Amino acid sequence: MNCIRSVVGAGIIATGLALFLAACSTDAGEPPSPTPVSDDRAVETTGTPEASAPPQSDAPGGLTQAIVTRVVDGDTIVVSIGGEEFRVRYIGIDTPETVDPRRPVGCFGLEASERNSGLVDGMTVGLERDVSEIDVFGRLLRYVWIGDQMVNATLVEEGYATASPYPPDVKYSDTFLRLQGEARLAKRGLWGDACSSPTPMLAEGACEYSGTSEPVIKGNISQSTGEKIFHVPGGGFYDVTVIDETSGERWFCTEAEALDAGWRGSLS
Numbered sequence: 370m371n372c373i374r375s376v377v378g379a380g381i382i383a384t385g386l387a388l389f390l391a392a393c394s395t396d397a398g399e400p401p402s403p404t405p406v407s408d409d410r411a412v413e414t415t416g417t418p419e420a421s422a423p424p425q426s427d428a429p430g431g432l433t434q435a436i437v438t439r440v441v442d443g444d445t446i447v448v449s450i451g452g453e454e455f456r457v458r459y460i461g462i463d464t465p466e467t468v469d470p471r472r473p474v475g476c477f478g479l480e481a482s483e484r485n486s487g488l489v490d491g492m493t494v495g496l497e498r499d500v501s502e503i504d505v506f507g508r509l510l511r512y513v514w515i516g517d518q519m520v521n522a523t524l525v526e527e528g529y530a531t532a533s534p535y536p537p538d539v540k541y542s543d544t545f546l547r548l549q550g551e552a553r554l555a556k557r558g559l560w561g562d563a564c565s566s567p568t569p570m571l572a573e574g575a576c577e578y579s580g581t582s583e584p585v586i587k588g589n590i591s592q593s594t595g596e597k598i599f600h601v602p603g604g605g606f607y608d609v610t611v612i613d614e615t616s617g618e619r620w621f622c623t624e625a626e627a628l629d630a631g632w633r634g635s636l637s
Contacts, residue, residue: 528558550603
C-alpha cells in the first residue's frame with residue numbers, strides 16, 4: 370500500500386513539474402504578440418491634417434500646364450508648352466527692375482528674382498489667363514499657379530512685389546491690394562528697412578498701393594468725433610469704410626498727401 374502511495378505521489382509531482390517547465394518555456398521562447406496600430410495613429414497617417422487656408426484662392430480649373438525653363442526676373446519667366454517656348458509676364462504685380470540696361474537695379478530686385486526662381490524654376494506650373502492674351506512686348510499675360518498656390522500673390526504677400534493693377538486684367542486686383550497692405554504694415558521685404566524709399570518702385574504719377582493713377586487710400590471723417598482718419602488697403606477698417614465725398618471725405622494717392630491734408634493714419 371505504501372508503495373502504491375509513493376508511486377501516485379511521484380506521478381503527481383512529475384506532472385506538476387512538467388506543467389511548470391512548459392509554462393516557463395512559453396514565457397521565454399515565444400515573442401509577444403504585435404501591438405495593433407491604434408485608430409488614432411491610422412487617422413493621423415491617412416487623414417487630411419487641418420491647416421489654415423492660404424490667402425490665395427484655390428487654383429481654378431482649365432489651367433494650361435507648362436514647364437518653367439528659365440526665370441528672367443521677379444515677375445517674368447520662360448516656359449515650354451508642347452515643346453514651344455513662351456515668355457510669360459505675371460499679371461497684376463511688379464517687382465523691382467534687375468535686367469533693363471536703361472534702369473538701375475531696384476532695391477530688393479535681386480531678392481525678388483531669387484525668390485521667384487526658388488518657387489518656379491524647373492517646375493510644372495498652371496497658367497491662368499484673365500482677359501488679355503499678350504502685352505505690348507508679346508509676352509503671355511498669366512497668373513501662375515503651383516498646385517493651389519498662386520505665385521503672383523505669394524510674391525506680393527511676402528513683400529517681393531507690389532500690386533500693379535492694369536485693366537482689363539484685374540480679376541485678383543483686390544486680393545493683391547489686400548496682401549500688399551498686409552505686407553507693408555508688417556514691413557516685409559521691400560517694405561522693410563532694406564529699402565530706404567517709403568514707396569519702392571513707384572512710377573512717376575502712380576499712387577501708393579495701386580501702382581496706377583487711381584487713389585485707393587480712404588480719407589474718412591468720424592461721424593462721432595469729426596476726426597479725420599485715413600485707411601490704407603490691408604488695414605483693419607479699410608474694407609468697411611465707405612467714402613462720402615459730399616460730406617468732405619476723399620481719396621488720397623499717397624499717405625504723405627493725406628497727412629498734409631490734415632488726416633492721420635488709422636491705428637488699426
